[in-house]
Amino acid sequence: MAVVNVKILAELTAAEREALLARSEADLSGFLEKVPAIIEAVRTRGDAALVEFGVNFDKAEGLTAERLKVTEAEFDEAFTLVEPEVIRAIELGISNIRSFHEEQLPEPMTLKEIRPGAFAGDRFIPISSVALYVPRGKGSFPSVTMMTGVPAVVAGVPNIAIFTPPIPGGKVDAATLVAARLAGVKTVYKAGGAQAVAAAAYGTETVRPCHKIVGPGSPWVVAAKRLLSGVIDPGLPAGPSESIIFADETVHGGLAALDLLIEAEHGPDSSAWLVTNSRRVADEALAALPGHWSRMGEQRVGFSKAVLCGSHGGILVTETLGDAYAFINDYAPEHLQLLSEKPFEHLGEITAAAEILMGPHTPVSIGNFCLGPNAVLPTSRGARTYGPLSVTDFIRRSSVGYVTAKAFPELAEAAGTLARYEGFDNHANAVSDIRKQYLKG
Structure with a gap:
């Protein structure tokens, strides 16, 4: 019979203490060996691979390429399948999550006068397309839909897509669809695991590729994110x-x-x-x-x-x-x-x-x-x-600078000095007297 671990920290060796810090996802070697074949199948075969994996891995009988994307009718049906008290709980959660995350939203642009006539700041723009991963393997998680969907909507991301494993029968957990609609997310794909990450990265005939993917997942998902990090931003490590x-x-x-x-x-x-x-x-x-x-x-x-x-x-x-x-x-x-x-x-x-x-x-x-x-x-x-995860995970920041004619001479002298020291000839030329012949006034 299994016995609950009770450990006395002072009695552990340094190696034993270090072992307690390990997580199950620390060793992904077995997954990193198997995931590349899944990724390649999705990259080359698109929808057909997603359907095959959905049927084989998720037992989603009846899943077809035409059913990979959730329809409006499926969204509507979900509200008839979920108990009213569950919908009310989702509504309360979304209200609190939205209120919290709205406070994180930065001003579209900030500028500060660094020196007289020289301005610098930041400009914030939503990422154009983001995938939200909502797991299902050991349960259904409308809460993850709420936690990922609300800040993405608050941030103003124009193209948001949820990826979640289908349930037997080729549908999506009804409460997840309720949470998605109430959060303001209109696109949901029936795909999970490493294949979902690959679809988000490369796109398929049905799936529009995304620039970033966020959300927790199994070691299969973690491994796929790691392998595809050069194709899609994997977001924070959430295993x-x-x-x-x-x-x-x-x-x-x-x-x-x-x-x-x-x-x-x-x-x-x-x-x-x-x-x-x-x-x-x-x-x-x-x-x-x-x-x-x-x-x-x-x-x-x-x-x-x-x-x-x-x-x-x-x-x-x-x-x-x-x-x-x-x-x-x-x-x-x-x-x-x-x-x-x-x-x-x-x-x-x-x-x-x-x-x-x-x-x-x-x-x-x-x-x-x-x-x-x-x-x-x-x-x-x-x-x-x-x-x-926060609103800022769905926003990209650009630095903004503006130097007036009044501020230019002082900054040009300093920039030229440093450019010559570092050996960059045209860095220095661009702030030298050469520039004056092209300036008006």
Whole structure:
């Protein structure tokens, strides 16, 4: 019988501690060997390859090239298939997500007078075409549609397309279509996995190629993004789910165990750790897990046990709070929950986490679905350099400069001096007296 991992940080060797930082997607070698054939099939055979993979991989019987793109009738039908309370929850989530992301929208252009008569600034323009990847392998994720679709629409991207694996029967999860329409996304393609990334990169007879793809996915998707990064911008690294639940002495371990299972139930390739400096909390959490599992479905129990009893999850006990902070910052988790009655006392110690949810009333569930901040987050220690998906991920920035005749002489002299020092003859000539013969006035 599998046993939940309980590890004492002080008893681990340096190599064992380093092993705890690994994620399931860290070794993509097997996928990198298989994905190129899928990419090539889509590049050369287009729609026919997407249909073949949809039938073989997703069991989407009845899928044809003519049905790869979701129709208006399918959108309409979705609203009749989804329960009203689910639609209301999607509407609430979209409202909060839109409100949050509208605050991120920059002014179209900013200019600052750097020196008298010399101006510099930024101009922001939406990316012209973006693909949103919405996974489905271990569940349906209208929440990902909300988190990717709303900021893309807020940013003003003119061509937005969702790629999501078809379900058996050749359709798309109904709640995903409801979320897409309510978010303002009109194009949805029935394609998932590496083949979807290839279709977004190269286009097919039905699919319009895109400049960028965002959204979380399986190792197949991660591998395809990596291989196609020279063709399409792969966005932030978003792979299988991961979380750290930090719990101090002020909370009950049963609550920590409850929240530990949130990301652990995503799939066997997830990562989930409870980190605490309290042996009491660890013992209470361990004791509470069987009761929590008794209230979950068999599939989700299986997924979470695979995580907590495997090499990417469990309970980690530290001697001090400082040791806990250090491990969290080294791990750089996708989701971090500061489970404490006084979470702000810990916040200042955290330097690497993509999302920080604070206090006993802010479980990852609320962050994932409806709080407002984006839940598409960097994984596999990507939080060391990336932040959450945002409006700015759908906007390209151009620098803007404007120098008047008044400001030109001073800047030209400095530019010429540096150009001559670096050995660029025409850099210097372009700001020399040669220029004056072509200027008016």
